Amino acid sequence: MAGSQPQPYESALDAIPGSHPYPRSSRYHDAEIGIHIQPDGTPVRYVKRRLLPPLGEVAEDTATHTVSSGERPDHLGQRYFGDPAAWWRIADANPVLDPRELTAEPGEEIEIPNGFPGGGGGGGGGRHG
Amino acid sequence: MADEPVGQGPIHLELRMGPKLTRPVPPEVTDALLSAQITTTAGERSGFQMAFDLTKRGAIIDRLLPEGFFDPRTRVIVTAAVKGTPIVLLDGLIVRHEVGASNQPGQTTLTVTGEDLTLLMDLEERADRYPNLSPWQRVTRILAKYTDYGIDAHVVKEKILQPPNAQRRVDYQTGTDLQYVTDLAQANGYVFYLIPGPVAGVSTAYWGPEKRVGTAQHALTVNMDVNSTVDQLTFAYDGTAREEPQARWQDPTTRTSTLLAQPDISPLRPPLGKRATPALKRKTLSGTAKKDRAQAEAEALARAATTADAISGSGSLDVNRHGYILQPRQLVGVRGAGVTYDGEYYVKSVTHHLRPGSFLQNFTLTREGLIARSDTVRP
Numbered sequence: 001m002a003g004s005q006p007q008p009y010e011s012a013l014d015a016i017p018g019s020h021p022y023p024r025s026s027r028y029h030d031a032e033i034g035i036h037i038q039p040d041g042t043p044v045r046y047v048k049r050r051l052l053p054p055l056g057e058v059a060e061d062t063a064t065h066t067v068s069s070g071e072r073p074d075h076l077g078q079r080y081f082g083d084p085a086a087w088w089r090i091a092d093a094n095p096v097l098d099p100r101e102l103t104a105e106p107g108e109e110i111e112i113p114n115g116f117p118g119g120g121g122g123g124g125g126g127r128h129g
Numbered sequence: 130m131a132d133e134p135v136g137q138g139p140i141h142l143e144l145r146m147g148p149k150l151t152r153p154v155p156p157e158v159t160d161a162l163l164s165a166q167i168t169t170t171a172g173e174r175s176g177f178q179m180a181f182d183l184t185k186r187g188a189i190i191d192r193l194l195p196e197g198f199f200d201p202r203t204r205v206i207v208t209a210a211v212k213g214t215p216i217v218l219l220d221g222l223i224v225r226h227e228v229g230a231s232n233q234p235g236q237t238t239l240t241v242t243g244e245d246l247t248l249l250m251d252l253e254e255r256a257d258r259y260p261n262l263s264p265w266q267r268v269t270r271i272l273a274k275y276t277d278y279g280i281d282a283h284v285v286k287e288k289i290l291q292p293p294n295a296q297r298r299v300d301y302q303t304g305t306d307l308q309y310v311t312d313l314a315q316a317n318g319y320v321f322y323l324i325p326g327p328v329a330g331v332s333t334a335y336w337g338p339e340k341r342v343g344t345a346q347h348a349l350t351v352n353m354d355v356n357s358t359v360d361q362l363t364f365a366y367d368g369t370a371r372e373e374p375q376a377r378w379q380d381p382t383t384r385t386s387t388l389l390a391q392p393d394i395s396p397l398r399p400p401l402g403k404r405a406t407p408a409l410k411r412k413t414l415s416g417t418a419k420k421d422r423a424q425a426e427a428e429a430l431a432r433a434a435t436t437a438d439a440i441s442g443s444g445s446l447d448v449n450r451h452g453y454i455l456q457p458r459q460l461v462g463v464r465g466a467g468v469t470y471d472g473e474y475y476v477k478s479v480t481h482h483l484r485p486g487s488f489l490q491n492f493t494l495t496r497e498g499l500i501a502r503s504d505t506v507r508p
Contacts, residue, residue: 015283017459018344025214030327077213082139086213115210116143116329 021045027088052092062093062111069106073099080112089113140449140488143215145206145329146198149278157188158198162485163238167207167219169457170478171339172320174307175245177205177219183228183237190239199226199241204278206329209481209488211454217326218454218481221245245323246278246332250307257302260295263287264313268321268336271306279330280323285337287317288396289430291423298421310336316424318397318431322458338397340459345473347453348462348506349446357465358451362444364470366406366499370439373408374432378425379418386418389429397434401460401473402498406439438495442474448488455479455490462506463494472501 022028032048065076077087091099093113102110144159145151163180183190193199200223207219223243231237250271259267265286272282293300302309314321314336324333351362379386414432417425442463448454455461457479464471474494482489 015340016343017340017346024216025212081210081213083212083214089213114143115141115213116208116215 022047025083025085027092055093055095062113064109065112067103067106067108067110071103071106073102076103076112081115086115089115139212141210142483143208143210143329145208147204148202149204151204151206151330155188155193158193161187161189165207165481165483167481167483168478169218169480171322171458171475172311172314173322173478174247174251175219175221175323177207177221177243177245179205179241181239181241182235183230183239184235185237194228194239199223199239201225204246205241205243206325207483208329209454209483211448211452215328216454216456217329217332219245220323220325220329220332222248224248245325246275246280247307247323247334249275249278250310251305254305255302258299259293259302260299261293262300263291263293264317265336267300267302268310268313271310272334272336274306275334279332281331281333283333283335283337285319287319287427288338289317289423289427291421291427315435316431317427318434324458339475341399341401341475343460345460345462345507346456346476347451348464348508349444349451349455351444351463351465353465359444359446362442362463362466364440364442364466366440368406368409368439370436371406371408371497372410372412372432372436374412374414374429376414376417376425376429376432378420378422389417389426392426392430392433394430394434394437397430398437398497400498401475401496401502402440403500403502405498406437408433408436412436437497438475438477440470440496440499441477442470442494442496443492445489445491448490454481455492457492461494464506468501469499471506472496472503473506 020029021033022031028047028050031050034046034048036044036046038044063080065080073087073090074084076090078084081089087099090110090112091102093111094102096102144154144162146154146158158181161181161184163182165177165179167175167177169175181189197203203223205219205221205223206217208215208217210216221243222245223241225243226239226241229236229238229240259270262270263286265284269282269284272280272284310321319337320339321334321336324335326332349362350356350358373391376389377386378389412432414428417428420428446455455476457476459476460473461476462473474496477493477495480491482491
């Protein structure tokens with residue numbers, strides 16, 4: 001834990017069910033947790049930057065949704081995933097910075113991912129988001 | 130879920146198959162899926178059975194079956210997503226398939242049966258010696274051979290350390306890797322099983338104590354009118370289940386044999402109930418006198434801990450009504466069954482019954498004491 005280099009966060013509690021700071025449904029569940037050492041030596045846990053999957057990979061098996069007026073991203077989350085809080089999966093699969101851009105233009109076509117991240121073949125590049 | 134159009138319900142299923150690396154199955158296979166049953170148990174291997182509809186001139190009977198798509202040793206991965214969160218239910222291999230041809234149209238079925246990836250460790254009998262290696266080091270060395278199927282090892286050191294000494298004793302393995310690893314787990318009161326996930330193609334082989342700590346899953350609610358999430362729930366208290374092991378150990382230098390003290394089982398079985406059940410039976414363990422003292426103590430502790438679960442519950446639930454997939458090998462809260470049987474339980478096994486339009490689960494729970502420890506559970 002010494003030195004100014006942030007250490008990768010590893011805890012003996014990781015194997016205990018329910019000890020993760022984010023639930024399974026959260027987009028930060030798989031994000032890496034780092035430790036920042038403050039000048040006085042106290043460690044502070046923080047979530048590292050979350051890289052989005054590259055758009056080319058996601059676009060393999062997606063459904064297309066045509067936006068109608070009055071829709072919001074959480075409507076789409078409820079409609080396609082059964083949970084309004086899952087709107088971030090749709091936002092991840094589309095080249096938008098602000099989730100409100102998804103449904104800003106009625107008639108626009110957006111990608112709906114199938115919700116199953118591909119096994120194996122991980123790694124590769126990432127997008128900032 | 131049954132009245133929701135496809136692709137819009139809260140529960141989705143993905144089936145991946147392939148020889149070693151898997152791919153999502155063609156749509157003909159998903160359309161033909163009649164039912165799937167997946168059983169997951171703590172300390173035992175998991176199994177699955179799937180039934181497919183074999184239509185005449187269909188893609189399965191004409192193309193996939195002769196091409197060997199359903200041959201034994203084909204890898205199968207089943208992932209279920211509830212409210213967008215994918216959970217890998219199974220990572221296994223096909224062991225056998227049966228074709229039941231029928232004169233009735235639509236009754237011809239293909240039934241595929243298989244087991245989880247620990248089957249790989251059970252295929253070949255080997256004789257091997259492990260000088261100067263503790264049990265957990267032996268398990269780590271064995272599990273390292275199976276990484277090409279994406280199996281990651283998670284091994285916990287044994288509770289009573291058994292420092293090895295090749296001058297006095299060298300441990301031998303006869304039989305398959307799975308038998309040896311399971312025997313080592315039982316001798317220490319541990320369990321060995323495979324946890325599929327978190328994404329398809331990856332799994333963790335866990336060798337350690339049952340995880341009876343941490344945050345419990347969302348509570349199973351019974352007998353609470355519209356808030357009930359469980360269809361039925363029965364509890365049983367078996368008085369003769371718990372044993373008091375009597376282990377003798379002989380000192381090789383002085384030749385005096387001593388009766389080992391009763392071990393404290395709370396490291397392996399943190400109490401989940403307020404009132405512990407008494408041990409009615411006394412069981413004499415054979416063969417402990419000639420072992421090392423640490424080994425004899427570990428065996429007595431394992432016996433006392435694994436028999437301690439006198440209280441068992443079983444029931445069934447509908448995932449769509451419960452809202453969550455009940456995961457085996459973790460804690461879960463129970464409410465509505467009265468103060469004696471409420472509280473937290475360890476989920477010993479779960480059987481998933483999947484059919485188009487329904488997802489049911491049968492589960493068994495265990496605990497070592499009566500009376501809930503706190504008056505609330507996680508809702």
